[in-house]
Amino acid sequence: MFIALRDLTYARGRFALMALVIALIAFLMTFLTGLAAGLIKNNISGLMELDITHIAFEMDDKPTYRNTMIEREQWEEWATQPGVKRMEPMGHTVFTARTQKDDPLELVLWGLRPGSLIEPEVLEGSPLGGTQEGVIVSRLLAERDGVEIGDRITLDRVLTEMEVVGIAEERNIGHIPIIYAPLRKWQEATYGPPGGPAPGEELPDVVFDFVSILALELEEDISPEQLAAIDDELVTTTLDRSAFYAASTGYIEEVRTVQIIQVFLFLISAVVIGAFFSIWTIQRTKEIGLVKALGAANGYLLRDALGQALILMAIGVFLGLSLGLWSGQAFMESGRPFMFETDKIIQAMVLLVTAGLLGGALSIRKITAVDPIIALGQEQ
Amino acid sequence: MSLKTEAVTLLLGDGDQQVKALDQVDVQVAAGELVVVLGPSGAGKSSLLAVCGGLRTPTSGKVWIGDIEITQLKPSELTRLRLEKIGFVFQQSNLVPSLTALDQLLLLVHMQGRRPKAADREHALALLDEVGMADKQNRRGNQLSGGERQRVGIARAFMTEPTLLLVDEPTSMLDTQRGGQTVELLRRACHDHKVATMMVTHDRDVLSQADRVVEIRDGHLSAFNEPATVSAGAVADAAH
Structure with a gap:
């Protein structure tokens, strides 16, 4: 990541803005995950604590x-x-x-x-x-x-x-x-x-x-x-755990609403990161052509650019996660429904980084199409 | 011979738009020799550089760098060859914007899959010193003048100790004095490092620095002349 690291400091204004956008998405994701867990707990904590496998209802x-x-x-x-x-x-x-x-x-x-x-x-x-x-x-x-x-x-x-x-x-x-x-x-x-x-x-x-x-x-x-x-x-209807949770009023609607928001956040993340790296790659076309003419392989440049995307995502996610955990803690202490579930937050962050990298990778692959001939001022 | 082309023809475009950029070109450059390819805009100078540098595959003919016939190589092998055997000096703006002068040279080491070591830094600094840029090693391209950028480009071209140096219009963005200094630097480096150098230009002022001058017109290499006997027509065309 020889060029990638230097690009990050050279174009720090642009990358800082992008990291901020990722941080906000990560913050929303962390907060939403905690809120979802909190809402679920708030809705069905009585059921969750029952040490049973099924509940039988009237048919x-x-x-x-x-x-x-x-x-x-x-x-x-x-x-x-x-x-x-x-x-x-x-x-x-x-x-x-x-x-x-x-x-x-x-x-x-x-x-x-x-x-x-x-x-x-x-x-x-x-x-x-x-x-x-x-x-x-x-x-x-x-x-x-x-x-x-x-x-x-x-x-x-x-x-x-x-x-x-x-x-x-x-x-x-x-x-x-x-x-x-x-x-x-x-x-x-x-x-x-x-x-x-x-x-x-x-x-x-x-x-x-x-x-x-x-x-x-x-x-x-x-x-x-x-x-x-x-x-x-x-003459009964017996439900297993997930089904007897779902039988609680509003539970399914709450879970689905939160899931829809999460899916949209993943999509937004992929699109925003993809758009940023698409524009960034287009802006770097001449530079990419030059480095290719000097002998850089596509793999080298792709690794460099993906590494850059990963660093950007990591910084943004770290900032967003920290902000989310801090504000979630404050939210929880004020008695509102919020709960940290480490595995779900880690899962959400991994998905967020994956979505961002996927969006970035789709844009970055344009690097392979750049013809090094442009370094000589000729058209591709 | 460090560079040799044999009956190289390059056709660009399709159908009615097809142009013969190079026509049966034969050229040879020996180690430590500076050959200037002189010709007007559109004569095929850059196409010749592109073919010799493995950036374009000729329609017919053969190109050797040392004992490697590069027209037989796969794209990935050509990329590796450019990194290890060929040095490029482009027009002045071709530095990577985010890199300092020193990093422009160390980048090539990194591209070879190695983490630059102290010896690489020393080598890079020696090259920058050779072109008078050691004291500006930490400046980026936008902090350097046109002539300084060109000097860094020259130092970078020698970083991998190439067999062949290909130079594209090195004076096109420089005033006469700086242009002359740049070509003189190139000539000295070419001789000191014993690198076969092909420089394309339309600048008649640099001809006196060349070991040989080749004239190109409509993709056809028309003559081999000593600098003093370059055809008046070629020089006049080039001046335009």
């Missing part, structure tokens, strides 16, 4: 968490099916509520059997099951809404009261924070009468015969045909 072509109901007979049958290692019935209902300070809240109430393996670990407080009314809240509710252990939360409309006994890591679904309740409490809130049973009375058993979904841990070798047969028999 539906497009099952959603808001529109599913499974009966006791179904879940008891599911538990006995071959290939099922573990089955946990779960409730899922979106509620609005009031905190003890009468602040409004939107929350997803998840009902779990206390002590089940899908119950989250608490950061402070105690797990489910100590009292019938005790619930665990997502850390977000503690940090953002000032909910504390011992506070009471009252669900709107059904007027069910719950007591905060534990605080877990931030867990959301559909960007709404989760409150984990004992399954019976969830069933009471979801299917019982507003305000609970009349004094001295108990809720009928039927209230406790329904849940929303079944969290399943299935054997690895269970076939799709076996799964379909169980679904047919038990």
Whole structure:
């Protein structure tokens, strides 16, 4: 890269501007990757943390968490099916509520059997099951809404009261924070009468015969045909991890939007770098002809120019990545959805450099067409 | 003989536009000899340089550099030959813009696939010193005058210790005094380094520096004359 390195300092103004453009693209790419990961986490962190392989919904072509109901007979049958290692019935209902300070809240109430393996670990407080009314809240509710252990939360409309006994890591679904309740409490809130049973009375058993979904841990070798047969028999629709993530409201749309922006950034990168090196190569035509006349092989010049493109990309990507990580950190600390996933950021940067080099290479190959005869002032 | 052409003919263009740029050209240049090819614009001077330098393949005829028949070589072999056996001195602006005077010479070492070493730097500095440019080794082309650029070009041409030196109109962009100095420098370097040198020009003022003068007209090499006996017609045409 004898000429390439000297060109970089000789035409430093032009190369600095180009590096700045690449840096901005790399910054956008880093920021977008972090934002995408943050949004995904914000949307489905509750699901991501479930140590399960599948979720069974009420039979539906497009099952959603808001529109599913499974009966006791179904879940008891599911538990006995071959290939099922573990089955946990779960409730899922979106509620609005009031905190003890009468602040409004939107929350997803998840009902779990206390002590089940899908119950989250608490950061402070105690797990489910100590009292019938005790619930665990997502850390977000503690940090953002000032909910504390011992506070009471009252669900709107059904007027069910719950007591905060534990605080877990931030867990959301559909960007709404989760409150984990004992399954019976969830069933009471979801299917019982507003305000609970009349004094001295108990809720009928039927209230406790329904849940929303079944969290399943299935054997690895269970076939799709076996799964379909169980679904047919038990009138359920069972989804694997990627599919039950996609069942969360807005998840697919968010992921696709971010992916489309990323694809466009890759294309923009390839086109911008390609255009720059195309113009740069055209401007250097006379010089390239001269060096070829002096005995430079095409391979030598191509390596030199590609090396130049790689250095330019590396500088731009380093600057953009640094800026992206710095601003991402600030963004994250301000409580916005952002998450660094090293492998995805590295992947994005490698793709960005590849796209840029590809664009550069397509332009730089014009070098091979330059006839050294132009060094003698003759036409090609 | 360091350079020898035998019945070289070069046709350029197609159909009705076809032009015979070179017509049955025979020329020989010995090591340490400076041969000036004199002719008016469009006479075929640059075409002759291009064929001798492996930049164009003649339509017919043969060209030897030393004992290598270059008309038989593949393009990649011709590229290598230009790097190792041929030195070019182009018109004044032909320096790589981003390189300093010293780097213009070291570039050739790098093109040979070697990282320039201390010995290469010493060799390059000695050549720059020989052309009076050692003190301006760190200047780029745009920081040098026309004559200085031409001197750097001459030093660069000798960097790989070539068998053949091909010089294209070295005085065309220089005033008479600087032009004369440049050709004198070329003559001295040609003799000192024992390099066969073919210089094409239309400048009659440089003829006295030549060991031999060849006249070219319409692609045809018409005569071999001593500088003192160059045909008046050729000189007059060249002056135009």
